[in-house]
Amino acid sequence: MTNPKIYVAGHRGMVGSAIVRQLLAQGVAQSCIVTRTHAELDLTNQLAVQQFFAKEKPTEVYLAAAKVGGIHANNTYPADFIYQNLLIQANVIEAAFQNDVQKLLFLGSSCIYPRMAQQPMREDALLTGTPEPTNEPYAIAKIAGIKLCESFNRQYGQSYGVDYRSVMPTNLYGPGDNYHPENSHVIPALIRRFHEAKVANAPSVAIWGTGTPRREFLYVDDMAAASVYVMQLPKAVFDQHTSPMQSHINVGSGADVTIVEVAQAIAQTVGFKGQIEFDATKPDGAPRKWMDSSRLNALGWQAKVGLHEGLAVAYQNFLAA
Numbered sequence: 001m002t003n004p005k006i007y008v009a010g011h012r013g014m015v016g017s018a019i020v021r022q023l024l025a026q027g028v029a030q031s032c033i034v035t036r037t038h039a040e041l042d043l044t045n046q047l048a049v050q051q052f053f054a055k056e057k058p059t060e061v062y063l064a065a066a067k068v069g070g071i072h073a074n075n076t077y078p079a080d081f082i083y084q085n086l087l088i089q090a091n092v093i094e095a096a097f098q099n100d101v102q103k104l105l106f107l108g109s110s111c112i113y114p115r116m117a118q119q120p121m122r123e124d125a126l127l128t129g130t131p132e133p134t135n136e137p138y139a140i141a142k143i144a145g146i147k148l149c150e151s152f153n154r155q156y157g158q159s160y161g162v163d164y165r166s167v168m169p170t171n172l173y174g175p176g177d178n179y180h181p182e183n184s185h186v187i188p189a190l191i192r193r194f195h196e197a198k199v200a201n202a203p204s205v206a207i208w209g210t211g212t213p214r215r216e217f218l219y220v221d222d223m224a225a226a227s228v229y230v231m232q233l234p235k236a237v238f239d240q241h242t243s244p245m246q247s248h249i250n251v252g253s254g255a256d257v258t259i260v261e262v263a264q265a266i267a268q269t270v271g272f273k274g275q276i277e278f279d280a281t282k283p284d285g286a287p288r289k290w291m292d293s294s295r296l297n298a299l300g301w302q303a304k305v306g307l308h309e310g311l312a313v314a315y316q317n318f319l320a321a
């Protein structure tokens, strides 16, 4: 068999860079990995994407490029989130098909599930209710990405060997995360806040809400390992555990923790010795959000990196950033 040529879209992002690390760690040669920065190739530009695929002729694609952001960004720029993500996915998936790519992995998100989905969220909860309104446009784009993959499989699986898969990660953290003070997720935001409090010798750090909601976190290198694992599963095995119109696979750590527990773990990692205060007058959000990862576990994959271990690397990465 000839060498694979693997296109990792979004290779400078948190997940894309972890996928490149994982492929290299597995012994894939750097020369077999194709990348383009956003400046070199805007994936919303259909013609540019088609020209890139026609020139490079990748054999596999990891689609980890997306317009990503927190609640504030999703609420402020809903048009950007739905429009850009729909275009990126449609352009990459169609160009992959036109250029004989048989293997593609699409990265989605747990926000595809209904706001009121039963916990833990199983794959079959998809489209059983409406998503959380704050990120609905983004969620609709991600659902469309799953359905694009499935529809290409259904129409071209037999005739062209198309085998496009989707994975839905829970909340991720780790190297390459976004530590922006206003626009970051829970873990990077708290790493920054506890670090700044430590440096300033602040007596306390106040956190919104009661601290009792439970959330699930997955270290990004585990996510990359799961992505490569799912991509490499033999088709017969993958097909046994999925169905043509419900083919996406949840990727979680399997364990959820309270915000109190995650805050304490971060304070310990950072070396912040002051008080952690919870402002119960502020909103808590959903009481619990976690993924049912039993489909992936049944396929033979488990997360490996524990929260404390992952936080230690994340903090070093924050310091170096």
Ligand SMILES: NC(=O)c1ccc[n+]([C@@H]2O[C@H](COP(=O)([O-])OP(=O)(O)OC[C@H]3O[C@@H](n4cnc5c(N)ncnc54)[C@H](OP(=O)(O)O)[C@@H]3O)[C@@H](O)[C@H]2O)c1
Pocket: 009, 010, 011, 012, 013, 014, 015, 016, 037, 038, 039, 041, 042, 043, 044, 063, 064, 065, 066, 067, 068, 084, 088, 107, 108, 109, 110, 168, 169, 170, 171, 172, 173, 176, 185
């Ligand atoms: N982070 C999480 O907690 C999390 C959780 C669940 C799912 N996911 C999913 O995982 C995937 C990757 O997320 P991430 O956290 O790695 O995001 P990220 O760090 O923001 O990386 C996204 C990458 O996509 C690139 N990109 C965006 N628009 C582009 C365009 N039009 N053309 C070319 N490149 C473009 C970005 O480049 P620029 O920065 O130069 O624009 C960036 O390198 C997304 O699909 C996301 O939904 C992430």
